[in-house]
Amino acid sequence: MTEKNNYDTIKVIGGKKLNGEVKVASSKNSTVALIPATLLSGEEVILENLPNISDATVQLELLEELGCTVERDDACVKINTKEIKSKPLVGENVTKLRASYYYIGALLTRFKEVEILMPGGCYLGPRPIDLHIKGFEKLGAKVDISQGLVKVKAEKLKGSNIYLDIASVGATINIMLAAVMAEGRTVIENAAKEPEIIDVANLINSMGGKVRGAGTSKIKIDGVTKLGSTRHEIIPDRIEAGTYLIYAAALAEEIKITNIIPMHLESLISKLEEMGVNLEVYKDSILVKESKNLKQINIRTAVYPGFPTDLQQIMVPLLTTKANGVSIITETIYSSRFKNCHELNKMGANIRVENNSAIIVAPKQLYGTLVDAPDLRGGASLILAGLLAEGETTINNVEHIYRGYGDIIEKLTALGATITKA
Numbered sequence: 001m002t003e004k005n006n007y008d009t010i011k012v013i014g015g016k017k018l019n020g021e022v023k024v025a026s027s028k029n030s031t032v033a034l035i036p037a038t039l040l041s042g043e044e045v046i047l048e049n050l051p052n053i054s055d056a057t058v059q060l061e062l063l064e065e066l067g068c069t070v071e072r073d074d075a076c077v078k079i080n081t082k083e084i085k086s087k088p089l090v091g092e093n094v095t096k097l098r099a100s101y102y103y104i105g106a107l108l109t110r111f112k113e114v115e116i117l118m119p120g121g122c123y124l125g126p127r128p129i130d131l132h133i134k135g136f137e138k139l140g141a142k143v144d145i146s147q148g149l150v151k152v153k154a155e156k157l158k159g160s161n162i163y164l165d166i167a168s169v170g171a172t173i174n175i176m177l178a179a180v181m182a183e184g185r186t187v188i189e190n191a192a193k194e195p196e197i198i199d200v201a202n203l204i205n206s207m208g209g210k211v212r213g214a215g216t217s218k219i220k221i222d223g224v225t226k227l228g229s230t231r232h233e234i235i236p237d238r239i240e241a242g243t244y245l246i247y248a249a250a251l252a253e254e255i256k257i258t259n260i261i262p263m264h265l266e267s268l269i270s271k272l273e274e275m276g277v278n279l280e281v282y283k284d285s286i287l288v289k290e291s292k293n294l295k296q297i298n299i300r301t302a303v304y305p306g307f308p309t310d311l312q313q314i315m316v317p318l319l320t321t322k323a324n325g326v327s328i329i330t331e332t333i334y335s336s337r338f339k340n341c342h343e344l345n346k347m348g349a350n351i352r353v354e355n356n357s358a359i360i361v362a363p364k365q366l367y368g369t370l371v372d373a374p375d376l377r378g379g380a381s382l383i384l385a386g387l388l389a390e391g392e393t394t395i396n397n398v399e400h401i402y403r404g405y406g407d408i409i410e411k412l413t414a415l416g417a418t419i420t421k422a
């Protein structure tokens with residue numbers, strides 16, 4: 001159960017245009033993998049540009065539970081994993097986020113045995129970890145899961161050819177973590193290609209590992225016997241960047257979004273352009289100007305470089321309020337990622353969810369009311385709805401939002417929004 005604090009509610013007063021500049025933080029999905037990856041080295045590792053999100057804090061607390069030294073100075077964290085001993089991870093921190101599963105791969109490399117609770121994270125439909133398990137077993141580990149506890153043990157880890165039935169981000173990274181010191185070569189076929197996978201491979205290689213092909217569907221890992229210390233700068237968060245791009249498409253007079261790698265956002269940029277959003281793409285920033293007469297579009301989520309599932313929920317209030325005509329979003333990654341639509345309908349939207357599609361009738365005016373953030377991106381979707389709505393919107397369960405959006409209240413306030421923690 002997540003502890004309640006004073007900041008469990010966000011209040012938004014809608015109807016204001018936004019202006020100014022917003023800087024994107026480092027990637028959540030990289031950070032939450034890079035932190036456990038520091039366990040692969042017994043020496044000091046420094047991560048730079050740590051995002052101010054609760055998922056990063058929880059991952060660092062898990063390192064501390066294992067006995068690591070963690071010195072955090074603003075956005076830089078110095079981690080020393082030298083003195084740690086193998087220990088079960090069975091506290092509530094493990095269940096606060098999805099990425100605690102990366103402790104399985106990392107601890108398997110370090111100690112050849114792991115005992116950990118099943119991960120948490122946003123409920124978006126069933127999220128099994130069978131492909132992770134299949135990978136560990138192919139490397140020679142024995143896995144036992146009962147009553148929510150995962151036990152993994154190996155006499156020794158041996159490189160293998162592993163084909164993933166689904167190009168899973170989590171399984172690709174977790175198998176990489178487990179294979180770094182396995183004897184011989186591991187090949188992951190049908191690997192996920194998300195930029196965060198390249199970021200993790202870069203960290204491993206800068207510690208002395210041998211990972212080739214990250215970012216393609218075939219990753220080759222040659223086992224090494226030792227990894228050393230390094231300093232690593234985390235890549236910008238393409239999902240946070242995409243979120244602010246969508247907010248700007250809906251609300252900007254003129255908004256510049258900085259610290260972006262535009263190549264990571266091609267599918268979103270192309271969909272916003274198809275709608276008629278007025279944007280200028282630069283080397284590491286995007287300028288969005290006031291956009292009028294936006295067209296309806298259809299979106300189908302897909303693995304990278306397709307349209308990210310993590311951004312579809314945020315598109316819904318934009319399409320509801322600004323598109324002319326009916327838009328359809330089809331979700332292909334998760335079976336239950338439309339809970340935000342139910343909340344948006346309470347605000348005046350007309351969205352019908354049929355199987356894995358949301359049919360969005362537009363344009364509709366939204367009205368402020370009391371809503372519940374169903375999950376992280378669903379929460380970000382409701383913030384945008386609140387900013388677009390007439391009157392005041394109160395959003396409950398906002399701890400989901402702080403998992404992935406650092407300083408979101410401050411960033412939106414600086415753009416001119418009326419938004420407060422309550």
Ligand SMILES: CC(=O)N[C@H]1[C@@H](OP(=O)(O)OP(=O)(O)OC[C@H]2O[C@@H](n3ccc(=O)[nH]c3=O)[C@H](O)[C@@H]2O)O[C@H](CO)[C@@H](O)[C@@H]1O
Pocket residue numbers: 029032098099126127128129130131132133166167168169170171192309310333334335
């Ligand atoms: C911490 C992190 O990086 N989270 C991201 C990661 O989640 P996560 O790593 O959980 O997502 P996956 O890519 O593994 O999941 C994709 C699909 O494969 C299924 N699956 C996955 C693993 C498995 O062993 N068996 C299985 O059936 C999942 O249920 C899902 O339907 O990638 C997702 C897809 O881009 C993003 O939405 C999440 O933000």
Ligand SMILES: C=C(OP(=O)(O)O)C(=O)O
Pocket residue numbers: 028097098099120121122310376377404
């Ligand atoms: C689904 C997400 O996160 P997680 O996998 O950490 O639950 C997300 O970032 O949108």
